[in-house]
Amino acid sequence: LDDSMSMRVAGAEGQGTRLDRAREAALELVAGLQEGDAVAVVLAGTPPRVALAATTNLEAARAAIEETTQSDRGTDLEGAVDLAGELLGDLQHVDKRVVVLSDLADGGDGPLPAPEGIRLWVPLEELRGARRDCGVIFAERTADRVLVRVACGPGPEGAGEEQDKRRIAIRAGEQTLVEAPFRLAVGVDDLTLRLPDGWVSDHETTALYAVLVQDQDAIAVDDAAPVVAIGGQLQVGVVSDTATSVVATGGPPAVEQAFRALALGVQLRPLSAVPDREGELSALGLLIVDDVPGLTPSQRRELADWVTAGGVVLFTLGPGAAAAPLGSSFEPMLPALVRWSTQAPKGLDLAKDQFFGEAAGGMDDLAARGRAELDMEQDASPKRLAAWADGASFLLENRMGRGVVYVSTLPFDTELSDLALRPGFLHLLRRLVDTARTLGGVARTPVGAAWSVEGYDEVSVQYLPQKGAPEPVRLPDGPQRRVEVGRAGLYELVLDGNRTTRVASVAEEEVDLTPRPVVAAAGEEALGGVTASVDVSAHVAVFLLLLLFVELGLRAFAPRGARDTGPASSGPASTGSPSSAPPSSLRPSAPPAVGSGDRSAASR
Missing domain, CATH: 2.60.40 (Immunoglobulin-like)
Incomplete structure (x- = not known):
């Protein structure tokens, strides 16, 4: 079910929007299903979402369809079809179909591919058609x-x-x-x-x-x-020593290559040193400082003010950070003395991980050839997000005002470890970008993006329409606190008393209402019919086998006299007299007929 912005287009007079017609068709399909049939509901607005997992509860399916609301998201039909195929993959039903109720205006050039082993039906041609927008x-x-x-x-x-x-x-x-x-x-x-x-x-x-x-x-x-x-683009500053950040394949440092590969929509700004002027820092939303020998007093002062105002910074600590000259340190962002040790565990303790999640694969084997050790000040209490196998801190978080400081005790240098070669490295960069956008590093994100508000005790969000009163936005339930943005426009976030604004913008592709083509087979009305949806052949076979055993048992335990009456007769009795007929229980009988149209009981 396509809930993207292009489905706002009005149909013929009195017919509502394209989404209204799609919802109506979905309810008609559910009304035609029978008990035992399963249905799932997937929404095709970016990103694709499961509104209802596969279930035989048809009332739940009707409710999920009726509760679907119009959004201003982009369109991801291919992702939605793939997601629907995954939901149907584990079902035992034989007749599996993905029904696409959409205007197909997603910018695609070719027909939608069908999941393997599943038929694809694209009805409602009246939804499709280019319009001026x-x-x-x-x-x-x-x-x-x-x-x-x-x-x-x-x-x-x-x-x-x-x-x-x-x-x-x-x-x-x-x-x-x-x-x-x-x-x-x-x-x-x-x-x-x-x-x-x-x-x-x-x-x-x-x-x-x-x-x-x-x-x-x-x-x-x-x-x-x-x-x-x-x-609109998040400005990311990267401070690194090109002499120590060389990768074996050549090119820029690993962190810069990773940002370009992730395509997170950020503007990368390589820097030779940490900025010490307010104007340079104010343009940045995220700053990554890879193994520098401490910060000067002016750098620390400006950087602390920038973080307190909502900036996000990551310090990676290596041999360079441990060799800070007199008067240089990382306070107040990191109130600790940094030492470099050439001894390090093999990797992280994944059981204590609070940051990497599914991306932690390989983080327990970093092949580290050293690590930074921290002597924290007595009153310092940064939050530990990940730890080495021996319990020492690997990744720390320290919140300052509206901003946050992250500290890694391993730099990105590929000569010192395999950190930059692990999936967790990309996850780290992605999380930094999400956090920077949430805390004020950028005011504009596409509709459909989710804003993380983890780490805040009091969170409230309002949608501010161009005209009218503010509308509160409900935060979804669950361990991960994220604001789901489905409408274009201006939002106000209050995070622990600090107010900030965000703008959700529409996708350029959504104004192009040209539909992608549909293969003839996917538009056939015959695909809308209902056939037997559950494979019962195995159950029927077991039932017939059970009947066979019952009959064999009856033959075995029948009275001997009854079994021998016919064969013991001789003479005229064998010529076909009534007394020579075998008992009815032993007469061969015709097999029962099995068909989807015969609902009467057969008896012998």
Whole structure:
């Protein structure tokens, strides 16, 4: 069931949206199922989610479908179909089908692939069809200039005559501050608008929106986007010594290669030293410091202020950190004396791991050729996230104000360990990026992203619509506290009393309503029929075998006289007289008929 933004398109008059029609069709399918049939519900908005695992409880299936709401997510049909195939894989039913109720507007070029051994049905052709739509993807303000990104889909043949009437406006409430035309036909374009002189300094906290004016298109919710005052990409600074961070395959340091491979949507900034000026640090959301010989007093002061304001920093400690010159240290981020030891356990104690989870494979065998040892100050109490096999700290967390400091007692140097070659290394970088985005490193994420709020005691989230009162967002239950973002727009997070804002932006692909093709076989109406859905051949075979044993038992224990009456007769009796007929219990009988259409009981 596709709950992405493109399903907001209205159908024919009085028919509601595409999602309304898809929900209606899903309920019709469930109504046609029989007792014993199993059904699962998967939502195809990015990322794909299981709304209901495979179950024979048809009432639960109806409830899951009725509770599905419209979102502004992107579309991941292939991922949703794969997820549905996994849910059906363990079922004993013979007739397995994945039914795709979607407009197929996911940007794909070819037909959807069907899971192995499972038939794929793509009904509801009326949901599909290109429509004209333009949307504001994001708007970013730098000083008095606002950069607005606009995307337009191709639409049907003959669309686009209204291009000359489209305009982009920057508004504060109902007041239009600046307006400019745009004539984009298809694709993506960036426009820069300048705010009135002096307006920013006088209205620093006023919410601004970039709005499409006079644009009568298929989807209305993407015609406006909040203006954020910081860049959309998370700025990640990496401080490392290129002489000691060389990898065997060549190229940049391992941490830089890993960030590029992960494609986390961050802007990487290699640095030669830790910044000691406020302007340099304020542009960063995440800072990674790989084995540097301590920090100068000015660096420590600026870095501590930056972390307290919401920054995230990772220190890795190696031989360089242990050789800090006089006057250099890592306080107050790390109130400890650092020493380097050439002796180290083989790896981590996975039983005490609180950080790596499923990515901990191989972390118990790091082939470490040394490690940093910490003499912590008496009143220091950082949280231990992972430990070496001998119990010493491997990864520590120290919260300061709104920010957080992570400390690893092993650097990324591949000459000292295999840490940079383990899946846990990539997990570490991904977690750092998620934390930085949550704590204020970036104001904009795509709709469908989840914001981690772990580590906070008091958390509240509100959705701030362009017009109307704030709407509270419910936090999901479970050990991992994450804010599920399904609507585009502005959000306010209160984390232990500290307020911060986030913007969820729509995906550029969602404004292109061109459907992917469908193979003829996947659209056949015959796939909507219901056939026997459970393989009962094994049970029938066992039942027939049991009947055979019962009959053999009756033959064995029948009275001897009754068994010998026929054969003992001679003379005329053998010519076919009535007395020569065998007992009815021994007469050969025709096998019973078994069929899906015969529901009467057969007796012999």
